[in-house]
Amino acid sequence: MPKTVYNTVIVNDTGIEMIAHPNINNPKPIAVFDSGVGGISVLKHIHRLLPNEHLLYVADSIHAPYGNKSVSEIQARCFAIADFLIAKDAKALVVACNTATAAAIDQMRAKYRLPIIGMEPAVKPAAAASSSGIIGVLATTGTLQSAQFAALLESYGRNVEVVTQACVGLVECVERGELSHDSTRALIKQYCKPLLDQGADSIVLGCTHYPFLKQLIQEVVGEGVVLIDTGAAVANQLKSRLFEQGLLAPNHQIASVNFWSNSPSANPEQVITHLWGESVKVSNF
Ligand code: DGL
Numbered sequence: 001m002p003k004t005v006y007n008t009v010i011v012n013d014t015g016i017e018m019i020a021h022p023n024i025n026n027p028k029p030i031a032v033f034d035s036g037v038g039g040i041s042v043l044k045h046i047h048r049l050l051p052n053e054h055l056l057y058v059a060d061s062i063h064a065p066y067g068n069k070s071v072s073e074i075q076a077r078c079f080a081i082a083d084f085l086i087a088k089d090a091k092a093l094v095v096a097c098n099t100a101t102a103a104a105i106d107q108m109r110a111k112y113r114l115p116i117i118g119m120e121p122a123v124k125p126a127a128a129a130s131s132s133g134i135i136g137v138l139a140t141t142g143t144l145q146s147a148q149f150a151a152l153l154e155s156y157g158r159n160v161e162v163v164t165q166a167c168v169g170l171v172e173c174v175e176r177g178e179l180s181h182d183s184t185r186a187l188i189k190q191y192c193k194p195l196l197d198q199g200a201d202s203i204v205l206g207c208t209h210y211p212f213l214k215q216l217i218q219e220v221v222g223e224g225v226v227l228i229d230t231g232a233a234v235a236n237q238l239k240s241r242l243f244e245q246g247l248l249a250p251n252h253q254i255a256s257v258n259f260w261s262n263s264p265s266a267n268p269e270q271v272i273t274h275l276w277g278e279s280v281k282v283s284n285f
Pocket of ligand 1: 034035036037041064065066068090096097098099100140143171206207208209
């Protein structure tokens with residue numbers, strides 16, 4: 001078990017102040033990856049919560065979508081990306097992809113020694129948010145067919161009716177940066193209709209690409225339906241792990257964020273800049 005290192009907490013009349021423990025002074029980067037650009041939705045939460053951390057992001061876009069690939073193909077991609085990121089001195093790895101987490105997180109944790117944070121569809125909070133007792137889950141085929149998802153339903157989906165929908169083609173819309181196109185809206189309508197017809201009042205965005213379509217999905221399903229994703233929870237979990245293991249960056253560190261992509265499209269920089277929200281340089285992976 002890793003040694004737990006605690007910060008000092010001082011409570012005074014101006015509130016609570018955290019004094020960094022001398023061991024919480026690790027300048028190494030946190031690495032984040034996804035089958036493509038979807039994990040940037042998670043990266044944004046991480047950057048907001050941990051603004052002093054250096055971040056590395058790999059978009060494996062040439063291999064997107066992972067959702068219809070075999071488990072062994074996805075594991076091979078995860079190992080290749082992890083090797084690349086660990087060679088860049090990453091202190092922790094975030095698998096910002098529900099599909100890759102389901103297919104490969106156990107094998108990655110067996111192979112690598114650094115902390116590895118994965119993610120799964122937010123069935124538990126969606127069940128808590130539902131008044132109708134019917135929740136929808138939008139995800140990839142790979143996630144919905146995985147043993148991990150079956151276990152998740154077993155644990156948290158027992159007291160609600162869960163309607164699942166595989167969204168073939170939606171990941172590709174986000175990869176192309178088509179966040180508000182008519183064709184994207186048409187796919188969303190097609191995939192949300194069965195959920196709404198069955199009475200779902202809370203819908204899980206079970207793929208990290210989908211938060212980039214949140215506005216469009218909300219327009220389609222209406223304001224009365226709650227949309228839930230896991231990006232913020234993943235960032236919180238990452239922060240706790242880094243804190244427990246004495247791996248947080250020094251408070252004064254000025255963060256850098258570096259992107260790599262193997263997208264075959266002419267201009268991955270344009271799509272990533274749009275999703276990230278400020279101009280970025282993207283290196284070839
Ligand atoms: N962002 C990935 C996820 O969360 C998309 C998977 C895919 O490439 O199909 O599942």
